Amino acid sequence: MAKKKGGDPLVGIVMGSDSDLPVMEEAQRILDQFNVTYEVTLSSAHRSPGRTIRYAKSAEERGLEVIIVGAGAAAHLAGVIASETILPVIGIPIDSSPLKGMDSLLSTVQMPGGIPVATMAIGRAGARNAAILAVQILALKSPQLKEALREYKKRLAQEVEEKGKGIGKGPV
Numbered sequence: 001m002a003k004k005k006g007g008d009p010l011v012g013i014v015m016g017s018d019s020d021l022p023v024m025e026e027a028q029r030i031l032d033q034f035n036v037t038y039e040v041t042l043s044s045a046h047r048s049p050g051r052t053i054r055y056a057k058s059a060e061e062r063g064l065e066v067i068i069v070g071a072g073a074a075a076h077l078a079g080v081i082a083s084e085t086i087l088p089v090i091g092i093p094i095d096s097s098p099l100k101g102m103d104s105l106l107s108t109v110q111m112p113g114g115i116p117v118a119t120m121a122i123g124r125a126g127a128r129n130a131a132i133l134a135v136q137i138l139a140l141k142s143p144q145l146k147e148a149l150r151e152y153k154k155r156l157a158q159e160v161e162e163k164g165k166g167i168g169k170g171p172v
């Protein structure tokens with residue numbers, strides 16, 4: 001069912017189509033940076049509903065702690081998975097349709113009350129942030145991940161300082 005990366009996976013990454021992979025690889029890249037283990041699964045709420053439900057129902061007992069879901073167009077995948085698990089589900093709207101992700105943004109973020117999906121930005125930035133949010137959730141019980149997140153934020157700030165030097169002299 002799934003491709004596993006680095007031991008027992010803590011994060012499940014699910015996407016609705018192999019065409020979503022280039023965006024979802026950004027989430028994998030960030031989890032790799034933090035040495036967080038994950039598995040990657042292809043399943044569609046529409047084309048393979050049975051497989052999707054089996055995935056969601058078994059996620060917790062298989063040891064996953066967070067699920068990241070990317071889907072495009074009329075994107076029901078994150079909501080369907082969230083309906084069958086108590087694990088936190090982070091949704092990434094994929095810009096794969098003629099509406100450039102506005103359709104998937106609305107169908108992922110506008111969950112009716114009772115079944116939350118933590119919805120990120122459309123596309124690659126959303127995939128990146130989904131992975132960081134997953135690490136933040138895991139960090140609640142991991143001092144190492146907390147420290148790694150602090151370092152990550154420091155690096156982001158340093159990059160701005162460095163890039164700022166190339167732009168010109170500012171007040172700070």
Ligand code: RP5
Pocket residue numbers: 015016017018019020044070071072073094096
């Ligand atoms: C969604 O439909 C997938 O998540 C994908 O973003 C979109 C298009 O899928 P393909 O037709 O490229 O397989 O279910």
